[in-house]
Amino acid sequence: MKRETRLIHSARPPYESGRRPVNPPIVRASTVDFASLAEMQSAMQPGVQSAQSFTYGVRGTPTVFALESLITELEGGYGTKLYSSGLEAISAVLLAYLRPGDHLLVVDTVYAPVRNLLESFLSDRGINFDYYRAHETDLESLIKPETKMIYTESPGSVSMEIQDLAAIVALATARKDILVACDNTWASGYCFRPLEQGVDLSIVAGTKYLGGHSDVLMGSVTATESAFEKLHNTSVLLGLSVSADDAALTLRGARTxxxxxxxxxxxxxxxxxxxxxxxxxxxxxxxxxxxxxxxxxxxxxxxxxxxxxxxxxxxxxxxxxxxxxxxxxxxxxxxxxxxxxxxxxxxxxxxxxxxxxxxxxxxxxxxxxxxxxxxxxxxxxxxxxxxxxxx
The missing domain is CATH 3.90.1150.10 (Aspartate Aminotransferase, domain 1)
Structure with missing residues (x-):
């Protein structure tokens, strides 16, 4: 199925009694009321088993899950988590996979607030990083034993350099323990799908083209199967969530x-x-x-x-x-x-x-x-x- 058709037909609500609304209804909820203890316990499975289980508002509602599913299909990933902005999505990635003592390689053409996050927050918490040029020809020489992630943005912010992600992924794969994350907002999962190139994490500010009307803030991270669990668990631990109304606006924008x-x-x-x-x-x-x-x-x-x-x-x-x-x-x-x-x-x-x-x-x-x-x-x-x- 071509992506244009997927955007129209993904994450549509199921038929009930032979009918359904075209768009998923906006479900606003904090408390979710269960009919029995058994049903509550069944819904509240640990880890990714409950990634799209309607158990509590901060974990997401069916409206939120619909947008997650659409973006996952668009990006070709295993699972997607939503965030209240693109920067929060980026922050979730860095906090999920990096620990004190780890080293991060970041493209020098990165979105400016990421630079501020690294220099003013993460560096104080023991996470080391180095910038590399978008056209770096010897990236391997910058990798350290403690390097855990290569953070890319393609095209680069403002100066629009395209990175050779295939080469970066090959380098990371050879090391086996290095993740590759890509800010994919420019393409918004539409004209470029980093996960198909072997990237582990694709980050999109849905505020931009997915929403498309300058009236919603949204971020998403789509992950491979091997990377998704840590992203999901970190998001749950930090209480990161989006409103059903913002999810509905973004979902409506994504259809076009x-x-x-x-x-x-x-x-x-x-x-x-x-x-x-x-x-x-x-x-x-x-x-x-x-x-x-x-x-x-x-x-x-x-x-x-x-x-x-x-x-x-x-x-x-x-x-x-x-x-x-x-x-x-x-x-x-x-x-x-x-x-x-x-x-x-x-x-x-x-x-x-x-x-x-x-x-x-x-x-x-x-x-x-x-x-x-x-x-x-x-x-x-x-x-x-x-x-x-x-x-």
Whole structure:
């Protein structure tokens, strides 16, 4: 069954008395009332046996389980746990598998809050880490006896480097005791499935394309069978959960992912190609472009593209950046992405990279291309560049 059909038919409620609602009902609950002690004891099995057992609200309700099941099928995994945000999902992964004294390898192009989590929280608790370049050619030399995980993000945050996950997985597999985790939010499980490459854990901020409407916060981690139990148990121990309402919003958004996702890409490619022609733009960071240094890897591993990319402007334009951003009428100025609307966000690369020097480079702006007509977006950006000329 193709993924488009799976998105429509996965996690639908069963027929009861010959009928059913199209969408799973929103089940809100804290207490679950059992008819007998025997039924309670049967439902409350230890570990993953009760991963989708309706026993207590914090463990999930049928609405939550439906979204978990859909994402599991989309990602091709064994099981999925949901979290209240993408960052909470990432935190759950790091807390589930790392212990004091362990070593973690993290790609230097990681989502900035992960860098803060490592440097301000986990390092104080005895977890050691090193950053590696997205195109590191000798990753094996950075592995230590105590290395337990390689944490990847592909494409990389803002600068959009595609990692050779097949090579990373081969390296980890040879060691046998190293897990590979991948932030898969850009692809959202739709155009790239890391677990099919041998990755152990695929992390997605469902806030973005799965929800798709900028009105819900959601995170997910999909794991292989060997990795799922520890993820599940840690989530239960920490009381990590999501509301049925947020799960329902995300589930509703996911049903149209196969329509929205390619539409974002089509518009993004048109805008990115136009930006390449502008004198103000030094480079466009977007793997689907044939000019991207990672285009071949993107073609090999991905069968689609998100509407998210970045541009680097001429360094001389840094004092005039506000004129560009403040003059835009169709692009909102804000964090997150993946909704129907277009957004821009200036990015401080000097604060979010450890291995490459960005100090003498031009300002970087991340763009999310929404579902507006690309010609209108191009006109808006063109007016923004003209506003820079007036400063």
């Amino acid at each position: 992912l196969h329509i929205r996702y390619p539409a974002h890409a089509e518009r993004a490619i048109a805008v990115a190609e136009w930006l390449k022609t502008r004198d103000e733009v030094v480079r466009v960071f977007y793997p689907p472009l044939s000019s991207s240094p990672d285009h071949a890897l993107w073609v090999r591993d991905f069968d689609g593209a998100a509407g998210l990319f970045s541009i680097e402007l001429d360094p001389r334009l840094k004092p005039r950046l506000a004129a560009l951003l403040d003059s835009l009428q169709l692009f909102g100025l804000g964090a997150s992405w993946g909704g129907f609307e277009s957004l821009v966000l200036p990015c401080d690369m000097t604060a979010n990279r450890s291995l490459d020097d960005w100090h003498n480079r031009g300002p970087v702006v991340r763009l999310h291309i929404g579902l507006e007509d690309p010609d209108d977006l191009i006109d808006d950006l063109s007016a923004g560049f003209r506003a820079m000329d007036c400063v």
